[in-house]
Amino acid sequence: xxxxxxxxxxxxxxxxxxxxxxxxxxxxxxxxxxxxxxxxxxxxxxxxxxxxxxxxxxxxxxxxxxxxxxxxxxxxxxxxxxxxxxxxxxxxxxxxxxxxxxxxxxxxxxxxxxxxxxxxxxxxxxxxxxxxxxxxxxxxxxxxxxxxxxxxxxxxxxxxxxxxxxxxxxxxxxxxxxxxxxxxxxxxxxxxxxxxxxxxxxxxxxxxxxxxxxxxxxxxxxxxxxxxxxxxxxxxxxxxxxxxxxxxxxxxxxxxxxxxxxxxxxxxxxxxxxxxxxxxxxxxxxxxxxxxxxxxxxxxxxxxxxxxxxxxxxxxxxxxxxxxxxxxxxxxxxxxxxxxxxxxxxxxxxxxxxxxx
Amino acid sequence: xxxxxxxxxxxxxxxxxxxxxxxxxxxxxxxxxxxxxxxxxxxxxxxxxxxxxxxxxxxxxxxxxxxxxxxxxxxxxxxxxxxxxxxxxxxxxxxxxxxxxxxxxxxxxxxxxxxxxxxxxxxxxxxxxxxxxxxxxxxxxxxxxxxxxxxxxxxxxxxxxxxxxxxxxxxxxxxxxxxxxxxxxxxxxxxxxxxxxxxxxxxxxxxxxxxxxxxxxxxxxxxxxxxxxxxxxxxxxxxxxxxxxxxxxxxxxxxxxxxxxxxxxxxxxxxxxxxxxxxxxxxxxxxxxxxxxxxxxxxxxxxxxxxxxxxxxxxxxxxxxxxxxxxxxxxxxxxxxxxxxxxxxxxxxxxxxxxxx
Numbered sequence: 001x002x003x004x005x006x007x008x009x010x011x012x013x014x015x016x017x018x019x020x021x022x023x024x025x026x027x028x029x030x031x032x033x034x035x036x037x038x039x040x041x042x043x044x045x046x047x048x049x050x051x052x053x054x055x056x057x058x059x060x061x062x063x064x065x066x067x068x069x070x071x072x073x074x075x076x077x078x079x080x081x082x083x084x085x086x087x088x089x090x091x092x093x094x095x096x097x098x099x100x101x102x103x104x105x106x107x108x109x110x111x112x113x114x115x116x117x118x119x120x121x122x123x124x125x126x127x128x129x130x131x132x133x134x135x136x137x138x139x140x141x142x143x144x145x146x147x148x149x150x151x152x153x154x155x156x157x158x159x160x161x162x163x164x165x166x167x168x169x170x171x172x173x174x175x176x177x178x179x180x181x182x183x184x185x186x187x188x189x190x191x192x193x194x195x196x197x198x199x200x201x202x203x204x205x206x207x208x209x210x211x212x213x214x215x216x217x218x219x220x221x222x223x224x225x226x227x228x229x230x231x232x233x234x235x236x237x238x239x240x241x242x243x244x245x246x247x248x249x250x251x252x253x254x255x256x257x258x259x260x261x262x263x264x265x266x267x268x269x270x271x272x273x274x275x276x277x278x279x280x281x282x283x284x285x286x287x288x289x290x291x292x293x294x295x296x297x298x299x300x301x302x303x304x305x306x307x308x309x310x311x312x313x314x315x316x317x318x319x320x321x322x323x324x325x326x327x328x329x330x331x332x333x334x335x336x337x338x339x340x341x342x343x344x345x346x347x348x349x350x351x352x353x354x355x356x357x
Numbered sequence: 358x359x360x361x362x363x364x365x366x367x368x369x370x371x372x373x374x375x376x377x378x379x380x381x382x383x384x385x386x387x388x389x390x391x392x393x394x395x396x397x398x399x400x401x402x403x404x405x406x407x408x409x410x411x412x413x414x415x416x417x418x419x420x421x422x423x424x425x426x427x428x429x430x431x432x433x434x435x436x437x438x439x440x441x442x443x444x445x446x447x448x449x450x451x452x453x454x455x456x457x458x459x460x461x462x463x464x465x466x467x468x469x470x471x472x473x474x475x476x477x478x479x480x481x482x483x484x485x486x487x488x489x490x491x492x493x494x495x496x497x498x499x500x501x502x503x504x505x506x507x508x509x510x511x512x513x514x515x516x517x518x519x520x521x522x523x524x525x526x527x528x529x530x531x532x533x534x535x536x537x538x539x540x541x542x543x544x545x546x547x548x549x550x551x552x553x554x555x556x557x558x559x560x561x562x563x564x565x566x567x568x569x570x571x572x573x574x575x576x577x578x579x580x581x582x583x584x585x586x587x588x589x590x591x592x593x594x595x596x597x598x599x600x601x602x603x604x605x606x607x608x609x610x611x612x613x614x615x616x617x618x619x620x621x622x623x624x625x626x627x628x629x630x631x632x633x634x635x636x637x638x639x640x641x642x643x644x645x646x647x648x649x650x651x652x653x654x655x656x657x658x659x660x661x662x663x664x665x666x667x668x669x670x671x672x673x674x675x676x677x678x679x680x681x682x683x684x685x686x687x688x689x690x691x692x693x694x695x696x697x698x699x700x701x702x703x704x705x706x707x708x709x710x711x712x713x714x
Contacts, residue, residue: 001675246640278635283603284546286622295643316576 005242012038014120015334017085024027024066024342030091030335037121039054041101050104054097055118057357059331060145061268061338061350065093082116083178091119091334096134098357105127110139114144119334121354132305136313145321146349147161148312150298154266155183156308157301162264162294163240167192170231170234172253174220175244176268179349182212184242186321193240196233198249199273212322227248233332237261243293246271247278254282263293324348359408372691381699387692392480397477398458407461413474414714416688417502418707420535420601420626420694422450439473446478448691453491453501455714461485471501476691478493478711489662493670494587503536503706504680505555507655509653510572512540513665514658519651520597524549529610532601532626533574534561537704538539539598542571543678550597553590555606557701558656560591571680583609590626595616600650604635607658611639611648611655620650681705 010176021064066083084092095117099107099328107113107128115131125131131229134144146152147176158180163166175181176197186210188195196216199207208217216233223229230238230252243250246268253263270278286293315321326348328337334352341350368647371390399408424442434463441449452474456464464470464485472488475479491501498689503509515537516522528545532538533554542565545552553573553664554565565574573590580586600607603625611621627635643650672678672682683705691709698707 243464250640265640267644268641271641279638280640281636283607283622283637284625284628287654288652289625290652290654290657292652293643295645295647297644297647300647333644 007041009037009039010122012121013331014037014090014118015331016088016090019087025085025335025338027335027339029085030338032332036120038124040122041328042103042124043215047126048103048124049127051124052102052104052107052128052131053100053126054113054117054123055100056081056095056119056121056354057096058096058142058145059119059334059352059354060094060149060151061269061346061352062094062151063341065091065338066342082199088120088198091120091338092116092122092135094145095354096141096149097123107131107133112141114149118354119331121331132302136309139313139316142153142327142351142353143316143323145319145351146325147183148309151179151340151349152312153181153301153305153308155187156208156300156312157298157304158242158264158266159184159187159240161301161304162296163242165191165193165240169193169239170185170236170258171195171240171242172230172234172238173197173214173242173244174216174249174253175199175267176208176212176214178244181242181244182208182324183321185212185214188240189215190315190320196313202204207324211324220249227255230256232261234279237289240264243268245269250280251269251282254280255291257285257291259289261289261291265293265295304346325351327351327353329353359423364398366394366396367479369478370449370688371475372688373445373447376444379570382423382442382692384692385711386442387695388644389689393477395481397479399460399481403527405460405481407485408481409461409464409485409488410457411461411474411480411482412457412471413454413476413478413480413711415453415477415499415502416474416709416711417451417506417508417689418698418703418709419451419508420624420698421510422448422534423699425596426453429645431587441539447480448695449473450476451502451507453506454480454657455501464488464490470583471496471506472531476688476709478688479611489659496670499684499708500673500680500712502708503682504540504673504678505666507534508668508706509540510658510662511655512537512544513669514655514661515599515621515623516541516544516597517654518658518661519586519653520552520599520619523550524597526550527593527615528552528597528599529587529591529595530540530554530571530599531577531606531610532556532624533565533569533571535601538599538601539569539622539681540678543571545597546570546572547672556584564681568681571613577606584612587613594646597621600625602626604637607637608639611637612641614642614646614648616646618646618648620648622650622652672704682708686710 018029042053070194096114099111112134113131171193173181173185179197184195185195195214196326197214198220205219208214238256239258239261241253241263243265244267247270261354321335331354337350375386392400399405399410402415453471456468469491470488478579528550530542542552552571554571555577562574562576565571595613596615596618598620599608600622601624604627683703688711694707697703
C-alpha cells in the first residue's frame with residue numbers, strides 16, 4: 001500500500017516481566033501495561049519483509065515458562081532456548097492468533113495460526129518460523145495451545161518417536177495430569193499398553209483413573225517410599241518412563257526399570273526451583289537393565305506435525321481422547337494462571353483467553 | 358569311556374573368596390587353597406551332558422569384579438549379573454583355557470577357548486554358553502582376556518553400536534587407560550575422531566598421548582574443576598562420551614555435551630565404593646542438548662564377535678592398535694593383581710598367568 005494510507009492504531013494491552021526472574025515466576029514478577037498502542041499493519045521496514053501482524057486469541061501457560069539461571073544462560077551454547085521473561089518486555093509464549101496483516105507469502109490476513117507469540121493483544125512477528133497454519137477449525141481453537149499444539153506434539157514425539165512403544169508394555173507417566181502427561185497416558189492406552197500415572201492430589205488421581213482411562217494412578221505426595229510404590233504398581237517393572245519430574249522420582253524409577261527400558265526425558269519440574277539440584281544416585285541401573293534415557297525437544301519433531309494431526313484429530317472427533325482445559329478470561333488474569341500452574345492447582349491445560357475471534 | 362577306566366587326578370589350586378565382600382575386594386577377602394584335587398575327565402552325571410573340563414591358562418582381572426551389595430542383589434530382577442565372589446567358592450572371572458575333556462559337540466580336547474571360568478587350575482564347565490573357540494592363534498593367547506575378549510567386545514559394542522560415531526566427532530573417554538578405555542580411544546582415532554582421555558596419573562596421561570595416540574589426555578586428579586577442564590579440551594563440546602566413571606565426572610560431562618550427543622554407559626567405577634552414591638545433578642542437560650544416554654552390557658552384542666574379529670585382528674597384525682598388558686605369573690598372585698587394578702596402579706590389562714599351555 002502507498003505510504004500515505006491511514007493505518008488504524010489501537011490499544012495493545014501487554015503483560016510485561018519485571019526484573020530478572022530466578023526460577024518459578026510469581027505474580028509480582030509480571031505487570032500489566034494498559035497504555036500501549038499498535039498500528040495494525042506490518043511496517044515497511046527492512047526486517048519486516050516476511051513479517052506478520054497477529055491478533056492474539058488464546059495464550060498458553062506451560063511449565064517450562066520460567067526464568068533461566070544466570071549460570072545456565074551464560075554457560076549454555078544452545079541456541080534454541082527461548083527467553084520467556086525479559087525485563088520490561090512482554091512475556092513470550094505459545095498462542096493461537098489470527099493474522100491481521102502479513103507480508104509473508106504463506107500467511108494471509110484472516111488465517112488462523114499457532115506458534116510462539118507474546119502476551120499482548122497484538123504482536124508483530126518478524127520471524128514466522130515457529131508458526132503453523134490452522135486448517136482443522138472444527139475443533140475448539142484453544143486446543144492448538146494444547147492437544148493440537150506444542151504439548152500435543154511433545155507427547156507424540158516423546159512417546160512414539162523417542163520411546164518406540166510396543167503393545168502390552170508397561171508405561172509410567174509422572175506429572176500425568178499435566179498437559180503432556182495426560183496425552184502420553186492416553187496415547188499409551190490407545191496403543192494397548194498398561195499405564196500408571198502419578199500426580200499431586202487425590203482429585204487428580206481420580207480423574208486420571210476415571211476420566212483419562214489410566215489403569216492406575218497414585219498421589220506421589222502420599223508415598224513415603226516412591227520406589228516401593230512403583231514396585232507395587234509395576235511388579236514386572238517399567239518398560240517406558242515418560243519423565244517430567246527428575247530427582248527422587250527418577251531415582252525410584254531407575255530401580256524399577258525393566259531390561260531394555262526407555263526413558264524419554266521431557267522435563268524435570270522438581271529441579272526447576274532448586275538452586276542446587278537433587279542428585280540422582282541410581283544411574284548404575286542404566287547398565288544393569290540396559291536402559292536408554294534420552295532428552296528431547298519438540299522442535300526437532302515438528303516435521304511430523306501433519307502425521308500427528310492425522311492421528312490425533314480423528315481421535316478427538318471420535319471421542320477417543322479426553323481433553324480438559326482450565327480457561328481463564330482476560331490477558332490481565334494471565335499471570336495468576338501461570339503461577340497457579342507451578343503450584344499444581346490448575347485443573348487442566350491452562351489457557352488464557354485474550355479474544356475469541 | 359567305560360566306567361572302569363582309570364582317570365588321572367591332579368592338584369587343583371584355587372583362589373577362593375572369604376565372607377561376603379561389600380564393594381571393592383581386598384587381598385584379605387581371598388585365600389589360596391593348595392590341597393584341592395580334580396579328576397581330568399567330565400563326570401558321567403546328568404547335568405554334565407554338555408560339559409567340558411578346562412585347563413585355565415590366563416585369568417583376567419576386570420573392574421566389574423566386585424562384591425554386590427545385599428540390597429542390589431535382592432532387589433534386582435536382572436538374571437544376567439554374575440556373582441564373582443561367593444564365600445568359600447573359587448573367584449569367577451573371564452579367562453583363556455584349553456579344553457582337556459569335553460562332552461559338548463562344539464568343543465573338543467585341545468581346543469583353546471575363552472569365557473567365564475574360575476580362579477583355579479582346572480575348571481569343570483557345565484554351561485558352556487559364555488565360551489568362544491579361539492581360531493586366531495597367531496596373536497598372543499592372553500589377548501583373549503582383553504583386546505580380543507570381553508573388554509575388546511565391550512569397547513567395540515559401546516563405541517560402534519551404542520554411540521553410532523561419525524568421522525570428525527569429538528570423543529571423550531574416562532578411565533581411558535583401562536582395558537576398555539584405551540581401545541575405545543584407538544577405535545575413535547582410527548575412525549577419524551578427535552579423542553581426549555582422562556586417567557589418574559601423569560604417567561598414564563603421557564602413555565595415552567604418546568603411545569595410544571589420543572589427541573589430548575589429562576589427569577583428573579589434578580583438575581579442581583572438571584567442567585572447566587573439559588571445556589578447555591572440548592571448546593566445541595563433546596559429541597560422544599564413553600562413560601566409565603559416573604558421579605562428578607558425569608556431571609561435568611553433561612555440562613559440556615553437544616547437541617544430539619551420545620553417552621554410552623559402560624561402567625561407573627567412582628560409584629562402586631560408595632554406599633551412598635554420588636548424586637548426578639545436571640541431567641537437565643540431557644534435554645537442553647537432546648542427549649541419548651544408554652547403558653549396555655557386552656552380553657547383548659556377542660553375536661557381533663566374528664565381525665569384531667574381522668576388524669580388530671588385522672588392526673593388531675598391522676600394528677594399528679597398541680595394546681599393553683600387566684602380566685603377573687602364578688594363580689597365587691591373582692588377588693594382589695585384582696586389588697592393584699582397583700587402586701589404579703596397574704600398568705595395562707591385568708592378566709594372571711596360571712599356565713602357558
